[in-house]
Amino acid sequence: MKPTVLLTGATGYIASHTWLALQAAGFSVVGVDDFSNSSPEVLKRLQVLSGQAPVFEQANVCDAAAVEAILARHKVDACVHFAAFKAVGESTAQPLAYYANNLGGLLTVCAALQRHGARRFVFSSSATVYGQPERLPLHEDAALSATNPYGQTKLMGEQILRDLGHADAAWQTACLRYFNPVGAHESGRIGEDPRGTPNNLMPYVAQVAVGRRPELSVYGNDYPTPDGTGVRDYIHVVDLAEGHVAALRRLFDSPGSFTVNLGTGNGCSVLDVVAAFAKASGRPVPYRILGRRPGDVAACWADPSLARALLGWSARHDLARMCEDSWRWQSMNPQGFTS
Ligand code: UD1
Numbered sequence: 336m337k338p339t340v341l342l343t344g345a346t347g348y349i350a351s352h353t354w355l356a357l358q359a360a361g362f363s364v365v366g367v368d369d370f371s372n373s374s375p376e377v378l379k380r381l382q383v384l385s386g387q388a389p390v391f392e393q394a395n396v397c398d399a400a401a402v403e404a405i406l407a408r409h410k411v412d413a414c415v416h417f418a419a420f421k422a423v424g425e426s427t428a429q430p431l432a433y434y435a436n437n438l439g440g441l442l443t444v445c446a447a448l449q450r451h452g453a454r455r456f457v458f459s460s461s462a463t464v465y466g467q468p469e470r471l472p473l474h475e476d477a478a479l480s481a482t483n484p485y486g487q488t489k490l491m492g493e494q495i496l497r498d499l500g501h502a503d504a505a506w507q508t509a510c511l512r513y514f515n516p517v518g519a520h521e522s523g524r525i526g527e528d529p530r531g532t533p534n535n536l537m538p539y540v541a542q543v544a545v546g547r548r549p550e551l552s553v554y555g556n557d558y559p560t561p562d563g564t565g566v567r568d569y570i571h572v573v574d575l576a577e578g579h580v581a582a583l584r585r586l587f588d589s590p591g592s593f594t595v596n597l598g599t600g601n602g603c604s605v606l607d608v609v610a611a612f613a614k615a616s617g618r619p620v621p622y623r624i625l626g627r628r629p630g631d632v633a634a635c636w637a638d639p640s641l642a643r644a645l646l647g648w649s650a651r652h653d654l655a656r657m658c659e660d661s662w663r664w665q666s667m668n669p670q671g672f673t674s
Contacts, residue, residue: 337361337362337363338362338363338412338413338587339362339363339364339365339409339410339411339412339413340357340362340363340364340365340411340412340413340414340415340583341365341367341405341406341409341411341413341414341415341444341448341453342354342357342364342365342366342367342414342415342417343367343368343396343414343415343416343417343418343440343444344367344368344373344396344416344417344418344419344459345364345366345367345368345391345417346366346368346370346373346374346375346377346378347368347372347373347417347418348373348516348526348527348528348572349417349459349513349516349572349575349576350366350368350415350417351373351377351380351381351525352519352520352525352572352573352575352576353415353417353575353576353579353580354366354381354385354389355381355384355385355520355576356573356576356577356579356580357415357579357580357583358385358387360580360584362580362583363390364389364390365390365391365392365405365409365411366378366389366390366391366392367391367392367393367394367396367402367405367418368391368393368394368418369393369394369395369396369418370393371395372420372530373528374528374671374672374673376672376673377525377672378391380524380525380672381525383524384520384522384524384525390409392405392408392409395440396416396418396440396443396444397435397436397439397440397443398443399443399446399447402443402444402447403447403450406447406448406450406451406453410451411448411451411453412453412455413453413455413456413457413583413586413587414444414448414453414455414456414457415457415579415583416440416441416444416456416457416458416459417459418440418444419436419437419440419441419459419488420432420433420436420437420485421485422485422534423463423483423485423486423534423630424534425485426483426484426485426486426488427483427484430484433484433485433488434484434487434488437485437488437489437492438488438491438492438495441458441492441495442495445495445496445499449506454503454505454506454507455507455508455583455586455587456496456506456507456508456509456586457508457509457511457579457582457583457586458492458493458496458508458509458510458511459511459513460489460492460493460510460511460512460513460594461486461489461512461513462512462513462514462515462568462596462598462635462637463481463485463486463489464479464480464481464486464489464490464493464512465477465478465479465480465512465635466478466479466480466481466482466486466632467480467482467632468632468634468635471602471634471635471636472600472636472637472638472639473596473598473635473636473637473638474596474638474641475512475594475595475596475638475641482630483630492510493510493594496508496510496592497592500592504590506592507586507590507591507592508592509582509583509585509586509592509593509594509595510593510594510595511578511579511582511594511595511597512594512595512596512597512637513570513575513597513598514567514568514569514570514596514597514598514599514635514636514637515535515536515537515567515568515569515570516569516570516571516572516575517537517569517570517571517572517657517661518537518571518572518573518652518656518657518658518660518661519572519660519661519663519664520572520573520660520664521573521660521663523660523663523664523666523667523668524664524667525664526572526660526661526664526665526668527572527661527664528668528671528672529671536551536567536605536608537569537608537612537657537661538661539551540608540609540612540620541612541661541662541664541665542665543620543621543622544612544613544616544618544619544620544662544665545616545618545665545666545669546669547669547670549621550621550622550623551609551620551621551622551623552622552623552625553605553606553609553622553623553624553625554605554625554626554627554628554631555624555625555626555627555628555631556624557627558627558633558634559633560604560633560634561604562604562606562607564604564605564606565604565605565631565632565633565634566602566603566604566633566634566635566636567602567603567634567635567636568598568599568600568601568602568603568635568636568637569599569603569608569654569657570597570598570599570650570657571650571651571652571656571657571660573652573660574597574599574650574651574652575597575650577648578597578642578646578648578650581642581646581647581648582595582646582648584646585645585646593645595641595642595645595646596637596638596639596641596642597637597639597642597648597650598636598637598639598650599636599637599639599649599650600636600637600638600639600640600650601636601654602634602635602636603654607654608654608658609622611654611655611657611658612658612661612662614655614658615655615658615659615661615662616658616662616666
């Protein structure tokens with residue numbers, strides 16, 4: 336019997352890639368999303384890519400009755416929980432919405448899983464929990480802090496899951512701290528499709544290259560980094576998706592819970608990304624240097640050694656490949672899923 340995974344936020348950017356990776360690894364998937372930040376078109380694309388009709392339920396994970404009904408209809412063995420809001424600026428403006436949705440959804444899903452005896456749980460955390468890094472690379476035991484409500488919801492989410500594991504050893508949880516997910520499936524059929532103006536670097540660069548936006552604003556070139564622009568650990572979304580599969584396998588194969596970084600261990604600057612994207616796309620990426628973005632850190636990259644040791648997983652794709660795959664997605668779908 337194939338184990339069945341409840342995948343929340345299933346039609347989002349990282350989750351849709353994880354859906355394919357889970358199926359390729361032999362898991363059955365029950366996807367849940369309310370399309371508040373994703374498109375139903377994703378399901379059609381997944382069907383083409385996987386050759387099977389997606390099992391999908393449209394629901395908001397804060398709706399306890401809806402989640403209960405889904406678990407009554409589908410017997411699941413584990414959950415990979417993506418459903419959450421993720422915009423830092425918006426979280427500062429609307430803290431109640433962020434706490435209600437991100438923590439309310441987590442609590443509702445965990446309570447329902449508990450009632451149904453499914454206690455293996457993978458949580459989308461973020462490198463944002465390291466706040467202002469004191470030392471690089473970032474190891475999992477580095478100091479934790481949050482500078483905005485979004486980051487707080489990730490810190491609190493991790494704490495809730497640790498408390499659950501302490502209360503009941505049958506709960507096995509994996510907190511995955513993502514660095515900067517970019518790229519797209521190699522088919523170019525699914526990828527990142529932000530609503531409105533992208534907050535993150537790679538989708539913005541891709542929209543400049545495809546002609547949707549005139550130029551990139553580079554937020555600061557006076558950081559203590561080799562070229563003065565911010566340095567991040569960009570990780571291909573397909574590598575990240577496979578990290579979820581590795582984490583889930585570990586929960587099935589070994590007792591206990593864990594928290595692990597999913598990054599490459601390499602730092603790239605904003606100007607490195609601009610140059611790599613211009614090369615991959617064959618298009619110019621005009622940019623203008625502006626002041627620093629409030630809340631940004633100078634540099635942030637992972638120590639990925641725990642993931643390698645614990646999960647036998649490490650990232651395979653380099654920045655050139657991340658840009659090639661982002662470009663394929665962007666150029667095949669210039670207006671995203673509505674193209
Ligand atoms: C951001 C969030 C982080 C969240 C992550 C999720 C902030 C401060 N941090 O991470 O909490 O977990 O997204 O995706 O929002 N940049 C530009 N021009 C742009 C956009 C970005 O120069 O138009 C620069 C930034 O200053 C930074 C780098 O590009 O140096 C990466 O930025 P971004 O993609 O937004 O990721 P993070 O800030 O690392």
